[in-house]
Amino acid sequence: MSDRRTELEAAPWGGRTRRYDLIKEGVVAVVIIAILAAVLSTLFGSPDDKQITFKDWATAAPADFYATSVQELAGTSGTAGYGAPYNTASDGVNLGPLHLAKIMGVTHPVDTVNDFVITPLTTVSNAAPVADALKLWQASDAKQQSTWATNYDTALTKANQDASKVPTGDYGPVPELAAGLLTMAQAGSLDGALLSQGNYFQSDNTKQTLFLGDGSYFNDQSTASNLQGDTWGMMNETGRYPGQAWLWLYSFWYQIPPFNNGDSHPFGANADAWIMVIMGALSLGLIIMPLIPGVRSLPYKIKIHRLIWKNYYQEENL
Amino acid sequence: MSTGIEKEMWTTKLRKGWQKNLPVEKLLPDTQPAYVASWIYMFGVATLASLGVIIASGLWLSFEGASWYHFSSVGHFVNSIHFWAVQFFFIFMVVHLWGKFWMAAWRGKRMMTWVTGALAFVGSIATAFTGYLIQTNFDSQWISYEAKDGFNSVGIGSKFTVTNFGQMILLHVAFLPVIIGVITLIHVLLVRSKGVVPPIDAFNKELGERK
Amino acid sequence: MNLKAVYIHIGWFQMSITNLVVVLSMLLVFGLALVLPFPGNKKGKGQK
Numbered sequence: 201m202s203d204r205r206t207e208l209e210a211a212p213w214g215g216r217t218r219r220y221d222l223i224k225e226g227v228v229a230v231v232i233i234a235i236l237a238a239v240l241s242t243l244f245g246s247p248d249d250k251q252i253t254f255k256d257w258a259t260a261a262p263a264d265f266y267a268t269s270v271q272e273l274a275g276t277s278g279t280a281g282y283g284a285p286y287n288t289a290s291d292g293v294n295l296g297p298l299h300l301a302k303i304m305g306v307t308h309p310v311d312t313v314n315d316f317v318i319t320p321l322t323t324v325s326n327a328a329p330v331a332d333a334l335k336l337w338q339a340s341d342a343k344q345q346s347t348w349a350t351n352y353d354t355a356l357t358k359a360n361q362d363a364s365k366v367p368t369g370d371y372g373p374v375p376e377l378a379a380g381l382l383t384m385a386q387a388g389s390l391d392g393a394l395l396s397q398g399n400y401f402q403s404d405n406t407k408q409t410l411f412l413g414d415g416s417y418f419n420d421q422s423t424a425s426n427l428q429g430d431t432w433g434m435m436n437e438t439g440r441y442p443g444q445a446w447l448w449l450y451s452f453w454y455q456i457p458p459f460n461n462g463d464s465h466p467f468g469a470n471a472d473a474w475i476m477v478i479m480g481a482l483s484l485g486l487i488i489m490p491l492i493p494g495v496r497s498l499p500y501k502i503k504i505h506r507l508i509w510k511n512y513y514q515e516e517n518l
Numbered sequence: 519m520s521t522g523i524e525k526e527m528w529t530t531k532l533r534k535g536w537q538k539n540l541p542v543e544k545l546l547p548d549t550q551p552a553y554v555a556s557w558i559y560m561f562g563v564a565t566l567a568s569l570g571v572i573i574a575s576g577l578w579l580s581f582e583g584a585s586w587y588h589f590s591s592v593g594h595f596v597n598s599i600h601f602w603a604v605q606f607f608f609i610f611m612v613v614h615l616w617g618k619f620w621m622a623a624w625r626g627k628r629m630m631t632w633v634t635g636a637l638a639f640v641g642s643i644a645t646a647f648t649g650y651l652i653q654t655n656f657d658s659q660w661i662s663y664e665a666k667d668g669f670n671s672v673g674i675g676s677k678f679t680v681t682n683f684g685q686m687i688l689l690h691v692a693f694l695p696v697i698i699g700v701i702t703l704i705h706v707l708l709v710r711s712k713g714v715v716p717p718i719d720a721f722n723k724e725l726g727e728r729k
Numbered sequence: 730m731n732l733k734a735v736y737i738h739i740g741w742f743q744m745s746i747t748n749l750v751v752v753l754s755m756l757l758v759f760g761l762a763l764v765l766p767f768p769g770n771k772k773g774k775g776q777k
Contacts, residue, residue, distance in 0.1 A: 208721040209626025213551040213713055215720075218769075220550035222563075229560070229567035233606055234599075237571055241598030244730045248588065248597075249656040285676040293671045300673035307676040403684025405662070410681070413663040422660045426734060429664055432743050438657050439731040441601075442747045444650065446608050446643055455741045472671035487636040490624035500718065504620035507763045509717040512553035518719045557762035605751065613759045 249425070249438040252418060254394065254408075258385035261417040265385060267361040268415040269378040272312040274353035275346070277414040279312050286310040286410070293470040295477060308406055313345070316411050317381055320393035330380030333373030340372070348372030429454050450479050540711045547710075553717050561614035562709070568607035569702065573695070575600040580691050584654050604646055611639060623715045631712060634705040641698050648690035651680055662686075 258265040271277040275289070283292035284301040285308045292301040321334055337345060352371040359365040363375065384390045394408045412418045419428075427433035434451040437443035458464045459471040467474050490496050499505060506513060578596050579587065587593035615635070624632040647665075651658050662680045669675035679685055734745045744752075 202725070205721055205725060206626060208724060209716055210628075210712070211626075213716060216552035217549040218552050218555065219548060220554060221548065222546065225560070225563050226567060229563050230570050233564065233567045233603065234571050237575075237599045237602040237606065240602040241595055244598070244602075245594060246587075246598035246601040247655075247657060247730070248594070248653070249731075251655050251659055285670060285679075295672075301670050301675065304673035304676035308679060403687075404679070404682040406679060406681040409659060409663050409666075412659065418659070418663070421656065422664075425656075425660075426736060426745070427657075427660050427664075433664070435748055436734070436745055437747075438655075440734045440745070440747050441730055442605055442751045443745070444643075444646065445748045445751050446612070446646075448752075455743075460741075470671070472667045476668055476672045476674075483640050487633055487640070489619075489636070490622075490629050490632050496622070496624075499620050499622040502620070504763065505622070505718050508556050508558050508617070508621060509553050511555050511767070512717055513719065515552075516720075518717075518722060555767045557765055557767055558759075561762070609751065609755050609758065612755055613762065616759055617762070 244441070247438045247441040252412065252421060253388070254385040254390040254412070255388040257412065257415060257417045258382055258390070261415070262382055262386070263361045263363070264416050266363060266378050266382050267356055268411070269317055269381045270349065270353050270356055270374060271414065272316045272411070273345075273374055273377065274349035275312065276350075276353055277312055279310060279316075279410040279414050282310075282410075293473045294466075295470065295473050296466065300473065310407060310410060312411075312414075313349075315397065315407050316394070317377060319397065320384065320390055321377065321380055323393045323398070324384055324389055326380050327383075329376045330383070333376035333380065336373045337377060344372070348374045430460060449482065450475065453478060540707060544713075545707075545710050551714060551716065553720070554714050558613075558617040559714075561610050561617060564610040565607060565614055566702070566706070568603050568610055569698075571603040572600060572607055575603060576691070576695075584652055584687060588654070600649075604649070607642070608646070611642065615639060621715055622718060625715055625718070626712070628708070628712050628715055631705065631708040634701055634708060638698060638701045638705055641694070641701060645690065645694040645698055648686050648694060651686040652683065652690055654683075 254265075268277060272280060275281070279286060281289045283290035284304060284306055287306060287310060291299050294300075318334070318337065321330065325331075326334065340348075348371050351369055352366070352374040355366045355369055355371070356363065366375075381390065384393070391408070394411065395405065396402050397407070422428055422433070425438050426436050427438070429451070432448075432451045432455065434447045434454075435443045435445055453459050453475045454471060458467040459475060461468040462471070463469065485492060485495075512518075575596050579593075579600060582590075582593060582596075587597035618632070618635065647661075651662050651665075665680045666675055669678055669680060734747065737744050737746065737749060
């Protein structure tokens with residue numbers, strides 16, 4: 201663009217004008233949108249699927265809850281092996297040589313054994329087998345604890361999460377601990393214990409959410425509502441409500457190769473990080489679009505502006 | 519009129535700059551250039567109006583608390599207003615963005631108007647997202663569980679913890695609305711100060727070009 | 730609206746009917762805004 205044109209376009213408009221009442225336009229717009237929103241609200245309301253509690257989970261899918269508790273003790277759950285910012289169990293995802301999560305460190309320490317199982321169990325009075333199991337666990341060293349939990353986790357997985365089919369073995373107090381936690385969850389007292397972690401005020405639900413996500417029950421509910429990331433879940437909402445459609449582009453990348461294959465390296469396995477980078481770059485691109493050659497010329501080539509200003513162009517014979 | 523000392527005063531500089539760039543006649547004009555004659559010009563104001571409805575319903579919700587709407591029918595209605603106004607907000611903002619793109623509205627030293635608008639768009643997505651996290655229902659449980667991986671993967675999760683309800687509610691009702699409010703204010707002041715961009719071919723005659 | 734959502738599913742593309750309605754209405758609104766005549770555009774008042 202010539203400098204002369206830029207100067208003309210920047211200067212105060214010297215041509216014909218028309219009356220235009222900005223304030224009236226704004227007030228009318230607020231009224232119309234308030235009415236439209238009120239009509240839709242009356243007709244459709246808004247989505248509000250009930251939250252899932254540990255009581256719900258332990259009651260509806262006791263075997264899944266029990267097995268997840270064992271995994272938390274054995275360190276085989278998703279959270280236990282996550283890495284930063286919760287623990288140091290793995291390096292987490294990477295952008296080539298950059299392990300950004302690991303670099304930022306463990307800022308929200310989560311110890312699945314104690315935070316999810318042992319500490320909550322100590323907040324209630326337990327039946328004799330559970331109380332004894334807790335005592336035995338606490339009196340043993342970490343190596344012994346790990347051996348028991350791993351043995352039982354392996355056996356339970358082999359038995360397809362059916363505790364009654366697990367052969368006898370060297371499991372120590374682990375079966376009783378998991379059974380105690382299941383009882384506690386079914387009674388509804390695990391929800392509060394997980395959140396409070398021995399405190400009064402608490403507003404961080406990280407531990408509850410991680411534990412909930414380690415089981416299958418929560419994930420199954422989400423699959424049923426089509427909220428999983430690999431089926432554009434990011435854009436969707438529970439029920440028939442519109443979702444965050446504006447996340448379509450973010451969601452899109454998860455549907456195509458290599459990002460839709462979690463086993464492909466280096467991109468699929470690290471899709472979360474790479475897609476963040478792509479979206480960051482695209483957002484920056486939107487912000488500085490007027491500087492991007494090609495894109496910024498499109499409005500001159502595809503002349504939609506002749507429709508927008510059709511009256512003006514007619515009147516001015518342009 | 520002004521003495522040398524006044525010239526150096528910051529207050530004087532601000533006032534004079536303000537008067538020069540944005541006199542009240544420019545801030546609240548009663549006319550617009552003749553080419554401002556298309557429905558496409560409504561969508562900026564429609565976006566602002568939606569934001570107004572969002573803020574009003576959001577304030578009401580925040581006075582009653584995050585769980586109010588689960589058990590109160592009035593609460594559910596106000597929550598629904600907030601929900602639908604957000605849908606309108608994004609629809610209008612996207613149409614506004616499309617319109618401004620095809621007008622190449624960054625012409626004539628209006629680059630910063632585009633930049634602040636795009637920032638408002640990106641910032642609004644973040645704000646809406648935190649809103650979805652504080653619904654205190656199944657949806658927010660799931661979104662926080664899923665979204666943590668994205669933020670953790672690039673290290674942002676170490677400070678921005680989507681599973682931390684307390685942090686999300688504070689960001690949604692305090693920090694992010696202030697940011698959006700300030701960006702939007704700058705955007706609107708820039709629009710008023712620079713004026714509505716003229717048609718692409720408006721100066722062809724002056725420049726001796728034919729189309 | 731609390732019923733199970735209906736989805737359009739073609740290959741890797743998948744979208745709920747409701748989201749589709751939102752996107753299509755966005756395009757429709759944009760198209761209409763370009764095409765519909767704007768009221769009072771005959772003879773701009775206040776010359777110059």
